[in-house]
Amino acid sequence: MPQQPEIIEFDHPCPIRDVLDRIGDQWSVLILLTLQPGTKRFNELMREIGDISKQMLSRTLKHLEQDGFITRTVYPEVPPRVEYDLTELGHSFLEPMQAMVDWADTHHRTIAEARRRYRVI
């Protein structure tokens, strides 16, 4: 039995939930951040992210394409070449995301310390 096309319906009444349900998974944001500097191929993404499985990368890329965050371009060569790129929407998403990244950069020390303290108690 071949795999279904797997189109998932997302229509949470709350728009933040609707977006968060898709983008708020383990990998989406990470992939978008990895694509920020520019075009990447499938295996480049695999290598740079490091601990994602092929299936999840493939599936998440498909979702991101479906939602209009990235484009997927296939070059009919052998071996095949497939390039992923941020769309304008994808880039615009990374603007507020950058604020989060900066926040993480600033506060990860505080968080790490909180974790350590919690362990001690």
Place this chain on the structure above:
Amino acid sequence: MPQQPEIIEFDHPCPIRDVLDRIGDQWSVLILLTLQPGTKRFNELMREIGDISKQMLSRTLKHLEQDGFITRTVYPEVPPRVEYDLTELGHSFLEPMQAMVDWADTHHRTIAEARRRYRVI
């Protein structure tokens, strides 16, 4: 066999990954957003979020507490009362997060449309 205290080690070399690994799950951000207006009790959070299981709520709250995003206050009454609150760190996190929420608000229409278009192709 009683449940272990479950202290998870998080020390990804990349600080963004380190923070994202914890905060970037299904529920953390949602819980923090729900706590934004002020103190909430366990069952209030359950009701407001709606589709989270007790176990995940309990576990995620524990993680957020461990990382210093929220405080947990137990009042020794019967029936018990437990209140959750954002810390200063939690509030500071919601500042960049607010930019994301605004972004989602602005763009969810575009995304919904992209999904629909993808289905048609």
Place this chain on the structure above:
DNA sequence: GAGACCTGGTCTACTAATTAGACCCAAGCA
């Protein structure tokens, strides 16, 4: 008294999501 009820969880048994790794395709190279 004997129950029933309250909250904030935990425990267990089941189900859904994720992973690792084998496998596929066809051109080019040794």
Place this chain on the structure above:
DNA sequence: TGCTTGGGTCTAATTAGTAGACCAGGTCTC
């Protein structure tokens, strides 16, 4: 001939998440 290469898909095994039963121990009703 047969190995390599890139971008995946498929299957089996592991892991994460869910629903719902259960617990504690004061208070309220019968």
